[in-house]
Amino acid sequence: MVEEEKKQRQHKEMEEEMMQQLRFKATELLIREEWKESIQVYSHFISLSLDSLSKINEKSEPDQFSKLQKSLCLALSNRAEAKSRLRDFYEALEDCDQALQIESTHFKTLLCKGKILLNLNQYSNASDCFKLALNDLQNNGNSEILNGYLDRCKKLEFQSRMGTFDLSDWVLNGFRGKSPELAEYIGSIQIKKSENRGRGLFSTKNIEAGTLLFVTKAVATDRGILPESVEDSKMVMWKDFVDKVFDAAAKCRKTHDLICKLSTGEDEEGLEVPDISLFRPETGEEKYLLPKEKPEMSRILNILDVNSLTEDAISAKVLGKNSDYYGVGLWILASFVNHSCYPNARRLHIGDHLMVHASRDIKAGEEITFAYFDVLTPLKKRREMSKTWGFHCNCKRCRFEEDMIDHKEGLREIEISLECGSDSSDGVVRLEEGMKKWMVKGKTEKGYLRASFWTIFSEVFGSEKSMRRWGRRIPPVEVVGESVADAVGCDERVLKMVVDGLRRNGGGVMEMEKAMKLGRYVYGKVMKKNAMKALLELSIHEQSYYN
Ligand SMILES: C[S@@+](CC[C@H](N)C(=O)[O-])C[C@H]1O[C@@H](n2cnc3c(N)ncnc32)[C@H](O)[C@@H]1O
Secondary structure (H helix, E strand, O other): OHEEEEHHHHHHHHHHHHHHHHHHHHHHHHHHHHHHHHHHHHHHHHHHHHHHHHHHHOOOHHHHHHHHHHHHHHHHHHHHHHHHHOOOHHHHHHHHHHHHHHHOOOHHHHHHHHHHHHHHOOOHHHHHHHHHHHOOOOOOOOOOHHHHHHHHHHHHHHHHHHHOOHHHHHHHHOOOOOOOOOOOOEEOEEEEEEEOOOOEEEEOOOOOOOOOEEEOOOOOEEEEEOOOOOHHHHHHHHHHHHHHHHHHHHHOOHHHHHOOHHHHHHHOHHOOOOOHHHHHHHOOOOOOOOOOOOOOOOHHHHHHHHHHHEEOOEEEOOOOOOOEEEEEEEHHHHHHOOOOOOOEEEEEEEEEEEEEEEOOOOOOOOEEEEOOOOOOOOHHHHHHHHHHOOOOOOOOHHHHHHHHHHOOOOOHHHHHHHHHOOOOOOOOHHHHHHHHHHHOHHHHHHHHHHHOHHHHHHHHOHHHHHHHHHHOOOOOOOHHHHHHHHOOOOOOHHHHHHHHHHHHHOOHHHHHHHHHHHHHHHOOOOOOOHHHHHHHHHHHHHHHHHH
């Protein structure tokens, strides 16, 4: 009997020794930031601890039980930290919850959980964690850090609720340092059926130009500065990007299910119309679930073909990056926005966030659209581009121009001379005089046509020689610019030309106000006046600024 007891004690001691060594090893790997290896060792330790705990009677061996529980809690907490570093957020949250079941106020775990929730845009849940940690006695000396996190949660929660974003400091600092931390936000929008274009995003009230419509964080992005072999590099980036999206869908049920709601380009009319509340940052399972099934690679590829956006597209603006920068990404809510050749929204890329704002005034119930390709081009070119996207754009502007080209003499000739690349600067005069002859009276319709022949307008307005020749026979730059901006939304090129023109003409306060108005169309109301002024300066000197 004594012999048996001795054997048992020896076995137990050996087991304890082994666990101690495992714990040391795992901690060492964690300190060395070898996350994967550390997770493996912690997992071994955790399963041994659970096994030992199941064999101990809590009542007869309370000290041993409590000691084991404590080290299990710490191991779960550390494994959560390592998993979160690998962005396995949902698995990490499961570990946090298990640790908190053992010790509901465990400081390290609450801090880790709060940081993960903040990353997942669950600001108020994150805030609850930091508050609990702040109340905990173990937080000795960490109050400052916790209060810092609480302030961030408060700021992001406010942004997310009110849609008040301010990029002024970052802009005025010349985009130095990390891009500002942004919340996700959903303004006055809803998803509805769009006539002949599957589903689309619609405004639920009248919206003023510049107002933010939504801010959303990428599921995944891939970016870089493009070297010489551009196409090869784009292919490598695309593969990397596909893997990241697949990985994100495999790790989280909510992401997987939302991605699966996106169009694969087939049978769009029959697709379900999801409720906008599904996309709110705080909507989500309390339990952090893995997808029911593995994502289907062929489906993901089709979805990415139809929905991924490039950051450097002409209809977008990436703040704080130089011009040879290329980025591709998937932003779920933005994937419900259809294209129009007279779009009323624009996108701004800040870090991983996409901010979409009204680039013209939008009426309640109107569909929100942005341009998938350059819309400052003639109808024929736009037709070619929408074909490569797999659809035929039948928007009001396209229908109007089709009718004009078919019935008004002279318009097709201007288009052809522009296509031939010959000196077509007289085209602006032919167009302006043609519009009088063709009885094009509306400001919007004039804006449509001027937008289509933007290239020749910019050539004439940009050349002193052409201005001397044609200048008196065409409207001033700000009239043309404003009509284009009001009809098809402003664009950086339009803005630059108008600001240049105003400056050349010695623009005063009124002119500056006009430029500021166009600036808000391009960048949205996300910065104060002085930052916008600095940005307008940059749009003029962009080349020298980045060199
Ligand atoms: C990013 S999705 C936009 C949302 C999509 N309508 C849906 O129901 O999920 C892009 C697809 O929408 C359709 N689409 C977008 N703009 C369109 C337009 N102007 N005319 C026709 N179809 C359009 C095309 O099928 C395109 O491949």
